[in-house]
Amino acid sequence: MKWSDGESYIEIDTPLAFNFAQCLVFLGRSEQENLHRINDGYLYKLLKFDEEFVLCKIGCKPNSIHIDFPLTSPSKDTREKIAVYLWEWFDLHRNLSPFYEMAQKDTILQPLAQKYDGLRMIGMPDLFEALVWAVIGQQINLTFAYTLKRRFVEHFGERQTFERETYWLFPTYEKIAAISVDTLRQLQFTARKSEYIIGIAKLMAGGELTKESLLQKEDYLHTKRTLMAIRGIGAWTADYVMMKSLHCPTAFPIADVGLHNALKIQLGQERKPTIEEITQIATHWKGWQAYATFYLWRSLYD
16 A cells, blocks of 8 residues: 555555545435435545544545545644544455456456446455445345445444534444344344444444454455354345445455346346356456456446
């Protein structure tokens, strides 16, 4: 990671294959999103490190991301942590050349790779956020999933206000570990999802589940099995979390409804492809299943 510290701002060097505008399209896909805000081409994101709240105003320059701090001036240590967070959030360490080379030979991905050139996997550096969002999204439509997430964040998350706009932080696992199932039920969470989310929070609060330990697993299957041993985490949830928070390029949520809909459209079919058909299609995507899925998701927002 290469970045420069201007004290009142920071700049992060970006790879050649980086398209900030395309990333904003994906980040702006729901009007109910409350963990970031897009305004006049800038991305606003509230972060917190060691009790220090920082509002980031993120814009793009040629070959770099420029970050201003309109709320407070963060410490030097915090500025470095912000750079690390954003580097991970936009998956900037990834060399996408092999992905684009593969996509050029794939009839489904070729037009998408050309159209969304420079789009990066928008991740979730916070493992707890990724797990909770995946559990919330199980077996419900995306609109209602965003409604539940909004309630969850605004009920349990911390906030800061700037120029009459409110910016939110995702709730901490420590806070959620201490609440009851009934508290979540009042927000229209099912009893089972409430139990799953609180159970995950308790595992993380007790140190039994950490991002660091998952990243140290031997391989994709070992990590997936570890996640699936947790109550409430099935194959789809595990792959989603590995894709979005652990940056595993081979993670492949093959049962994902959005993936099925995108493939149906790209293939020009009247029906969704079967799992067997998707498995066959994805043989060309080896090593890049996560990015192939992400680009197909992006195609749904045109």
